[in-house]
Amino acid sequence: MYDLLVVGGGAMGGALAVGMGGAEGGPRSIAILDHTPAKAQAIASMLPAGAAVNTLEPAEVYLLAVKPHHMRGVLSSLPVGAKAISVAAGVRLEQLKSWAPSGCEVVRAMPNTACEIAAGVTAICGDENDGALIARAKELFQLVGEVFVIAENQFDVVSALSGSGPAYVFLLIEAMQEAGITLGIPASVSLDLARATIRGAGMLADSKRVDPRSLRLAVTSPGGMTAAAIAVFEELGLRHQTLAAVKAAAQRAQVLSAHADE
Ligand SMILES: NC(=O)C1=CN([C@@H]2O[C@H](COP(=O)(O)OP(=O)(O)OC[C@H]3O[C@@H](n4cnc5c(N)ncnc54)[C@H](O)[C@@H]3O)[C@@H](O)[C@H]2O)C=CC1
Ligand SMILES: O=C(O)[C@@H]1CCC=N1
Secondary structure, three states: OEEEEEEOOOHHHHHHHHHHHHOOOOOOOEEEEOOOHHHHHHHHOOOOOEEEEOOOOOEEEEEEOOOHHHHHHHHHOOOOOOEEEEOOOOOOHHHHHHHOOOOOEEEEEEOOHHHHHOOEEEEEEOOHHHHHHHHHHHHHHHOOEEEEEOOHHHHHHHHHHHHOHHHHHHHHHHHHHHHHHHOOOOHHHHHHHHHHHHHHHHHHHHHHOOOHHHHHHHHOOOOOHHHHHHHHHHHOOHHHHHHHHHHHHHHHHHHHHHHHHO
16 A cells, blocks of 8 residues: 555646655655656656556555546545545535545645745645544645645635745746846846845745844835835835735636536
8 A cells, every 4th residue: 555646746746746755754655646657657756665556556645636627536536435635726625525435534735836845835624523634634744844724714815825826936036037138137147146036035034034024124225226126016016916816816716616516
């Protein structure tokens, strides 16, 4: 029996398999199942004890990382009594449980792709009577970053913040690079500057644990360069844009949930 069987070796399943498989004290054996066998093989080859499989072989825990609309098919083919963790956006516990064979336990997790390098953030939720599986999910995801156990009614907003969040930061890196290029800096230098700046600012915010506003003010000399830039961000509505974007992502979760039922 495998300790963990990851179904779906795409962006998220791959990141989790690589992160968990490489972590000290992580699952001793990990199997990966994907519709495209080459994807599963590529991931397995990166793991000390990874195997690409072609069917749902016996496993202590099944980590389901397929798209929301594929979740119903995968869940219904799990063995009776299986323990499963779904990372699908939007799809509710009630739906997941109704599709799984009898005796199965299912909880939800919302990780992000930084789990690949053990710098992820994962939210977990489950029903009260699934305490043991919630605890196991917590152990697994703590191998690859920080974990928050939250109520399901907060899951869509949390998913819109930390699940999708890396993409917002990558967009900022892209935008900073493009600004540098437009203003005359070579593309590679511009990208290196943007990447290293985001890394340093993230690490500083994480290590200081203070209100980010005070870190911002420490950069912003009155009447100086940064103040000129921040005034433009505020005038163009960065906060309003961020709220609208996070709201749009959270609302999309409801559509994904409805499509998964079809
Ligand atoms: N990409 C991300 O940053 C995050 C994704 N998620 C969730 O993770 C899930 C997967 O998303 P991605 O990895 O981005 O998608 P993806 O498209 O990169 O990967 C999905 C994989 O599942 C495989 N697949 C589909 N049906 C299958 C089946 N029946 N059996 C075996 N393999 C099957 C596909 O071949 C594909 O490789 C989604 O439900 C998404 O909501 C959650 C958090 C973050
Ligand atoms: O975009 C999506 O739907 C998934 C969920 C969070 C990140 N990626």
